[in-house]
Amino acid sequence: GENVEQHPSTLSVQEGDSAVIKCTYSDSASNYFPWYKQELGKGPQLIIDIRSNVGEKKDQRIAVTLNKTAKHFSLHITETQPEDSAVYFCAASPTSGTYKYIFGTGTRLKVLA
Amino acid sequence: KAGVTQTPRYLIKTRGQQVTLSCSPISGHRSVSWYQQTPGQGLQFLFEYFSETQRNKGNFPGRFSGRQFSNSRSEMNVSTLELGDSALYLCASSLEGTGAYEQYFGPGTRLTVT
Numbered sequence: 001g002e003n004v005e006q007h008p009s010t011l012s013v014q015e016g017d018s019a020v021i022k023c024t025y026s027d028s029a030s031n032y033f034p035w036y037k038q039e040l041g042k043g044p045q046l047i048i049d050i051r052s053n054v055g056e057k058k059d060q061r062i063a064v065t066l067n068k069t070a071k072h073f074s075l076h077i078t079e080t081q082p083e084d085s086a087v088y089f090c091a092a093s094p095t096s097g098t099y100k101y102i103f104g105t106g107t108r109l110k111v112l113a
Numbered sequence: 114k115a116g117v118t119q120t121p122r123y124l125i126k127t128r129g130q131q132v133t134l135s136c137s138p139i140s141g142h143r144s145v146s147w148y149q150q151t152p153g154q155g156l157q158f159l160f161e162y163f164s165e166t167q168r169n170k171g172n173f174p175g176r177f178s179g180r181q182f183s184n185s186r187s188e189m190n191v192s193t194l195e196l197g198d199s200a201l202y203l204c205a206s207s208l209e210g211t212g213a214y215e216q217y218f219g220p221g222t223r224l225t226v227t
Contacts, residue, residue, distance in 0.1 A: 034215065043117075043203055043218035044156075089156065100146065100169050101216065103156040 002027050004092050006104025014112050019077045021107045023090035026071070032093040033073045034101070035064060039086045047088075048075070080111045115140065117206050117219035125225045131192040134222045138185050138206030145187040146216065147179060150201040159202075162187055163209070191224075199226045 003026040013019050025033075031052040036044035050057045050064045050073065057064050063076040073092075077084055090104040118137045126132050138145050147159040158171040162181035179189040185206075191198055201223050207216040 036218070041220075043220045046215055046217060049215060100158045100161055100171070102158070103148075105155045 002092075002094050002102045004090060004102045004104045006090050006107060008107060009105065010108045010110070012110045012112060013080050015080060015082060017080055019075075019080055019084070019109055019111075021075045021088055021090070021109070022072060023074070023092075023104050024070075024072050025092040025102070027092065027094040027102075028068075028071060030071075030092040030094050033064070033066060034091050034093075035062075035075050036089045036091065037086045038089065038106075044089055077109075080109075082111050082113050085109055085111045117204055117217055119202075119204050119219040119222050121222060122220065123223045123225075125227060126194050127227055128194055128196060130194050131190060132194060132224060133188055133190045134202055134204075134224075136187045136189075136204030136206075136219060138187070138204075139217060142206035142208055142217075143185050144207040144209055144214075144216075145181055145185065146205045146207070147187070147189050148203045148205065149173070150203055150221070151199075156203070159189065194226045196226050199224060 005024045007022050034049035037047045038044040048062050048064050050066050061078045066073040087106045087108050089106050091101040120135045144163045146161040149157045160170045160179050161168050165181045176192045181187045201221045203218050203221045205216045205218045207214045
C-alpha cells in the first residue's frame with residue numbers, strides 16, 4: 001500500500017551544522033512532496049515543498065531534493081539554529097484524485113547551542 | 114489572511130460519550146482534511162471534504178464521521194468514545210485539495226478520553 005518512510009527518527013546537531021532528513025515513498029505516481037515543521041503545542045507548518053517536475057528547490061537555509069527514479073526526497077537545513085529544533089514531517093501526495101497526503105513518521109531535530 | 118482555526122482547543126470526555134470538533138478553513142479554501150495525530154501512529158488521514166462532499170476516507174471505524182457546510186467550514190464527530198481516541202485532531206485546508214496544492218494545518222484540538 002501507500003507508504004512514506006522517514007529517517008532518522010531523531011537527529012541532534014550542533015548549532016551552525018547542517019541537518020539532513022530523508023524520505024522514501026512507495027507510490028511512483030506521487031507528484032507533490034511537502035515538508036512540515038511542528039513545534040510543541042502547535043499544528044504542522046508548511047516550510048517547503050517540491051513538485052515532481054523539479055529536482056531541487058531552495059528557500060534561504062532550507063532546501064529539498066527529489067529523486068523520482070529512486071523515489072527519495074530529502075530536506076536539507078544549513079547553518080542550523082536553536083529555533084530549528086522541532087519535529088519535521090515529510091509527506092507525499094499519491095495519485096491525483098485520491099485527495100490525501102501520506103505522512104512520514106517524523107524526525108525530532110535538536111539543535112544544540 | 115487568517116489561518117485555519119479549530120475549536121475547541123482542548124477537550125476532556127468520558128468513554129462512551131460523543132464529541133464534535135469544528136474547523137474553519139483559510140478564506141477561499143474549499144478543501145478540508147482531518148487527521149489524527151498520536152505518538153504511536155503519527156499523522157493518520159481521516160477524511161477529506163470538498164464542496165460539502167466527502168471525496169476520500171481513511172481507515173477509521175464508522176464512529177468517526179464528518180461533514181462540510183456551504184461556507185467550507187467542517188465538523189468531525191466521534192461517537193462512543195474509546196480511550197484510544199485520545200489524540201490531537203488536526204484540520205488542514207487547501208485551495209482545491211487535488212493533492213498538488215499546499216495544505217495548511219490548524220493548531221489542532223487535543224482530545225483526552227478518560
